[in-house]
Amino acid sequence: MKHKLSVMMLSWEYPPRVIGGISPHIYFLSKFLAKQDVKVYVVTCDFPGAPAHEVIDGVEVYRIDSYKNPSPDFATWVYLMNMNMQRETAILTRKLADKIDVFHAHDWLVANAGIGLKHVFRKPLLVTMHSTEMGRRDGLHTMTEKMIHETEAWLTYEAWKVICCSNYMISHVKYAFGLPSDKLVMVPNGVNIQNCEGNEDLSLFRSKFALPEEKIVLFVGRLVYEKGIHVLINAVPKVLSKVNAKFIIVGSGYMKEQLLNIVRSMGLEHKVLFEGFMDEPTLLKLQRVADVSVVPSLFEPFGIVALEAMAARSPVVASDTGGLSEIIEHDVTGVKVYPNNPDSLAWGISKVLLDQNYAKYVRDNAYRRVQEKYDWEKIAQQTKHIYEGVLGEYSKSFWANSLKP
Amino acid sequence: MRAIIFSWEYPPRVVGQLSGYVSTLSTQLAYNKVDVNVVTYDDSATGRTQEPSGVKAFRVANPVRNHIGVLTWVLTLNQEVERVAADIYYESKKQVDLIDVHDWHFVPAAVTLKNGLGIPFVYSVESLEDHRSPNANASYNMAIKSIEWLGFFEATAVCVKSNWMKEEVIRIYNVPKEKITVISTDPILFPKEALELYSRVAEAKKNET
Numbered sequence: 001m002k003h004k005l006s007v008m009m010l011s012w013e014y015p016p017r018v019i020g021g022i023s024p025h026i027y028f029l030s031k032f033l034a035k036q037d038v039k040v041y042v043v044t045c046d047f048p049g050a051p052a053h054e055v056i057d058g059v060e061v062y063r064i065d066s067y068k069n070p071s072p073d074f075a076t077w078v079y080l081m082n083m084n085m086q087r088e089t090a091i092l093t094r095k096l097a098d099k100i101d102v103f104h105a106h107d108w109l110v111a112n113a114g115i116g117l118k119h120v121f122r123k124p125l126l127v128t129m130h131s132t133e134m135g136r137r138d139g140l141h142t143m144t145e146k147m148i149h150e151t152e153a154w155l156t157y158e159a160w161k162v163i164c165c166s167n168y169m170i171s172h173v174k175y176a177f178g179l180p181s182d183k184l185v186m187v188p189n190g191v192n193i194q195n196c197e198g199n200e201d202l203s204l205f206r207s208k209f210a211l212p213e214e215k216i217v218l219f220v221g222r223l224v225y226e227k228g229i230h231v232l233i234n235a236v237p238k239v240l241s242k243v244n245a246k247f248i249i250v251g252s253g254y255m256k257e258q259l260l261n262i263v264r265s266m267g268l269e270h271k272v273l274f275e276g277f278m279d280e281p282t283l284l285k286l287q288r289v290a291d292v293s294v295v296p297s298l299f300e301p302f303g304i305v306a307l308e309a310m311a312a313r314s315p316v317v318a319s320d321t322g323g324l325s326e327i328i329e330h331d332v333t334g335v336k337v338y339p340n341n342p343d344s345l346a347w348g349i350s351k352v353l354l355d356q357n358y359a360k361y362v363r364d365n366a367y368r369r370v371q372e373k374y375d376w377e378k379i380a381q382q383t384k385h386i387y388e389g390v391l392g393e394y395s396k397s398f399w400a401n402s403l404k405p
Numbered sequence: 406m407r408a409i410i411f412s413w414e415y416p417p418r419v420v421g422q423l424s425g426y427v428s429t430l431s432t433q434l435a436y437n438k439v440d441v442n443v444v445t446y447d448d449s450a451t452g453r454t455q456e457p458s459g460v461k462a463f464r465v466a467n468p469v470r471n472h473i474g475v476l477t478w479v480l481t482l483n484q485e486v487e488r489v490a491a492d493i494y495y496e497s498k499k500q501v502d503l504i505d506v507h508d509w510h511f512v513p514a515a516v517t518l519k520n521g522l523g524i525p526f527v528y529s530v531e532s533l534e535d536h537r538s539p540n541a542n543a544s545y546n547m548a549i550k551s552i553e554w555l556g557f558f559e560a561t562a563v564c565v566k567s568n569w570m571k572e573e574v575i576r577i578y579n580v581p582k583e584k585i586t587v588i589s590t591d592p593i594l595f596p597k598e599a600l601e602l603y604s605r606v607a608e609a610k611k612n613e614t
Contacts, residue, residue, distance in 0.1 A: 068551065069547075069548050069551040069552070070544040070547035070548050070551065071476075071544055071548055072474070072476075072543065072544045072545045072548070073473070075473060075477060076473070076474060076476050076477055076480075076545075076548065079476065079477050079480035079481065080476070080480065080548060080551075082480070083480060083483075083513045083516075083552075083555075086513070086517050087513075087516050087517055087520055087555075090517045090520040090521035091520045091521075093521060094520060094521055094522075094523070112480060112481060112483075112484050115484045115488075116483070116484045116487045116488075116514075116517055117517075117521070119484070119487055119488040119491045119492075120487060120491050120517055120518060120521040120522060121521060122491070122495060143471055143472070143473050144473050146471035147469055147471045147472055147473060147477060150468075150469040150470060150471055151469055151481065154468045154469060154481075157468075402495045402496075403495075
């Protein structure tokens with residue numbers, strides 16, 4: 001290779017546009033790939049106030065006009081956005097002449113752009129499947145869900161390699177799209193430990209959320225069915241019967257109104273706070289003061305929020321499902337409870353809140369585990385190896401030959 | 406000269422009159438020594454065939470079968486059109502003079518190929534969304550109009566079949582009139598006029614590089 005290994009990363013979100021876990025994932029992956037001497041271009045959707053082009057930590061970030069076309073619904077918006085993303089990425093790639101080595105797409109949200117660019121420039125396409133429609137919806141019920149599922153299948157078909165962030169996701173993706181095993185690679189998601197360090201006194205900060213005698217139970221996630229927030233709400237009275245606590249819910253989603261009504265009807269508005277979306281520095285502090293972090297998901301491809309809590313030294317109670325099952329080792333790095341079971345969840349929360357020594361034990365183990373296994377530097381290294389492996393195979397293909405002048 | 410024609414209908418698939426028009430156009434161009442490649446949609450007869458005239462037809466199917474509307478259907482189909490066109494480009498040692506895209510359906514593919522590979526395109530107008538759905542301003546119709554607009558904006562030349570349509574394209578999309586060519590509807594004359602337009606577009610591209 002005459003030049004630096006160069007990757008065109010396609011993602012529908014990148015900070016400051018943060019909708020879910022893909023945004024921080026792309027941010028850290030790109031940043032640490034850049035440290036590994038990989039040239040990374042990120043093409044993503046625009047965000048009010050964010051520039052159309054900037055260089056962040058050595059990463060070239062391009063934000064495209066994603067609301068150019070009126071669209072009747074979300075899914076159609078995605079395909080129209082892909083049309084614009086493809087156009088702008090094609091202009092950029094042509095300008096860079098032959099310098100892009102691989103296209104790396106994240107989820108179906110950039111499927112069309114990734115697939116189109118692969119064929120136009122005859123470069124390999126890699127895909128990271130962060131989630132699946134089948135998993136998000138617990139089956140395929142509507143035309144939209146079937147369409148998205150097929151788009152995902154098409155994307156994984158077109159990809160040279162499909163990266164998943166847990167063994168659970170590997171087997172799920174293999175089943176959902178009928179993929180051969182040798183196409184799948186597991187690279188865990190990472191967490192940035194430096195973010196979670198700090199020695200300042202947080203008692204004043206804590207008092208904004210809870211009384212000194214109240215324990216803090218923290219939930220961070222979108223308020224949607226798959227995150228199992230309704231299971232936590234149903235567990236609230238069961239926990240309160242054993243220990244005085246305040247439940248802090250961070251995040252928003254379509255279930256918010258419904259959940260608020262349940263809390264109101266239980267007469268527990270003073271015990272459950274809905275904080276909505278929260279900025280990262282505040283959230284990190286909150287994770288540090290939380291006595292327990294709860295991840296009651298019904299479907300969780302990876303479970304980054306559990307890792308973040310572990311990095312912030314908050315003990316974790318999580319449902320034994322998906323990627324969470326791999327992150328949490330029961331009674332060692334956290335507590336695993338039965339998914340979709342408020343009694344089991346209440347048991348797990350109470351266990352951590354009532355036994356200080358146990359809480360400290362799992363918290364310290366969890367912090368060590370995060371340092372050992374979920375370090376972005378190692379993850380970027382693994383990803384670079386995958387790129388190199390794919391490029392080695394590609395160099396012997398007729399595609400590589402057809403590009404020679 | 407090597408040209409790629411994009412049309413969402415081509416025999417045996419007939420939706421409206423565009424199918425017959427593209428068939429006559431491509432046959433006549435082939436008789437005039439143009440290497441004609443028609444990229445079109447067909448649900449079952451996918452793959453490449455060669456007509457007796459020498460026209461090569463490439464039929465693609467939609468990689469996604471379930472859809473919620475024409476827009477999502479068209480937008481996923483575009484990647485297949487793009488794939489086949491890119492294959493033609495690389496197989497011909499990058500010697501493709503232009504793409505002629507008929508109506509809005511495959512405008513997204515033409516736009517990417519122009520910006521990615523430098524292949525200029527002609528946007529041939531059979532009909533416009535404003536006429537197909539008069540006074541419709543639902544986001545569905547507006548999205549189609551925005552794709553038509555993109556086609557007019559990115560095209561090297563616009564080809565219409567009447568002076569009335571030329572005026573309409575100017576009125577609705579503010580396309581500069583120098584960009585628009587009116588060609589005859591006479592089945593004997595129009596392929597020759599189209600070929601003249603193609604030659605102008607290919608020539609302009611050569612002079613540019």
